[in-house]
Amino acid sequence: MENEFTRMLGIDVPLICGAMYPCSNPELVAAVSEAGGIGIVQPLSLTYVHGYDFRDGLRYIRSLTDKPIGLNLIIERSSKKYLQRVHRWLDIALEENIPFLVTALGDPRWVIDQTRQQGVIVFHDVINQRHAQKAFDAGIDGFICVNNRAGGHAGSLSAQQLFNAISPFDKPMICAGGIGKPADFSEAIKMGYAGAQLGTRFIATRECNAPDDYKQAILAATENDIVLTEKISGVPVSVINTPWIQRSGTHAGPVARWMLRGRKTKHWMRTIYSLQSIWKLKQAAVDGMGHRDYFQAGKSVESIEEILPAVEVVRRFSDAL
Numbered sequence: 001m002e003n004e005f006t007r008m009l010g011i012d013v014p015l016i017c018g019a020m021y022p023c024s025n026p027e028l029v030a031a032v033s034e035a036g037g038i039g040i041v042q043p044l045s046l047t048y049v050h051g052y053d054f055r056d057g058l059r060y061i062r063s064l065t066d067k068p069i070g071l072n073l074i075i076e077r078s079s080k081k082y083l084q085r086v087h088r089w090l091d092i093a094l095e096e097n098i099p100f101l102v103t104a105l106g107d108p109r110w111v112i113d114q115t116r117q118q119g120v121i122v123f124h125d126v127i128n129q130r131h132a133q134k135a136f137d138a139g140i141d142g143f144i145c146v147n148n149r150a151g152g153h154a155g156s157l158s159a160q161q162l163f164n165a166i167s168p169f170d171k172p173m174i175c176a177g178g179i180g181k182p183a184d185f186s187e188a189i190k191m192g193y194a195g196a197q198l199g200t201r202f203i204a205t206r207e208c209n210a211p212d213d214y215k216q217a218i219l220a221a222t223e224n225d226i227v228l229t230e231k232i233s234g235v236p237v238s239v240i241n242t243p244w245i246q247r248s249g250t251h252a253g254p255v256a257r258w259m260l261r262g263r264k265t266k267h268w269m270r271t272i273y274s275l276q277s278i279w280k281l282k283q284a285a286v287d288g289m290g291h292r293d294y295f296q297a298g299k300s301v302e303s304i305e306e307i308l309p310a311v312e313v314v315r316r317f318s319d320a321l
Helices: 002-010 026-034 043-049 056-065 080-095 109-118 129-138 161-170 184-193 211-220 242-247 254-261 265-290 301-304 310-319
Strands: 015-017 039-040 070-074 102-104 121-126 142-146 173-176 195-196 226-229 237-242
Touching: 002 129, 015 310, 026 310, 039 043, 039 056, 039 102, 039 184, 043 056, 043 080, 043 129, 043 226, 056 080, 102 109, 109 121, 109 129, 109 265, 121 129, 129 161, 142 161, 161 184, 184 195, 184 310, 195 242, 242 254
Parallel strands: 015 039, 015 195, 039 070, 070 102, 102 121, 121 142, 142 173, 173 195
Antiparallel strands: 226 237
16 A cells, blocks of 8 residues: 555555564564564663664664664653753764654653754654644644554554544544454545554564463453553553452552642652663563563454564555555
């Protein structure tokens, strides 16, 4: 399928393997790009979980495929030290000629200003019209529209509601959330989306090096097993409702909730949650349920029934168009 999005990036299928902490290993990113979609690098996954120097990791992925790859940058100003790291990742990405960026949780204007002369395409994660307006004003090229069926930081609107709210900006829109089978992809395209971003479906692939416990949890889960927890980053994140999640609870405590309401203190609380969760999520993704069954996933688990090669996922979805 050829459309504005595929022409922008020079890819064959308007299908994104979304950035996932901790599941975006280099082999998965490369496999999706090689198959005709586009894989997105998650910097903390690449460096902290999978142990690569950032530049060396990008070059390793490029040794596996010469097709376009992208990079995810979380640009919220919650930590000065982290933001300095984001700037360094962006500098290296530009030096390594990464053509596509997906920004999230902040104002992307400075990223666009820094990359525009190099012709880099920048899309921004949005969950409502207000976020989309801010990104549009910054000069964004398109939107990753994160709906209420997504894994990770889910939105509150349905795919159709998001499309209706954001389509007036007249930019390419990517449907993110709830897409686990080819028919879901076809429906999103018919709705008017330029493509789709998948996360959970690509965890259940051979190239993803998440433990088999994680993959089997995805195969066993239904959409009713997906719950939102505030205890990963301070904002709702979709996870499988395992016994460990049930014991630990999903809501922030009184002090945390007070801090999350404050204009300045919310950044401190989110940083505290994130530092705690980075280690937990890494261990769950590396060690499996034997450590803690702490698995992010979206409601697309409902239709994921087998572990496939990434190329087969891309082929089946492409054939549905």
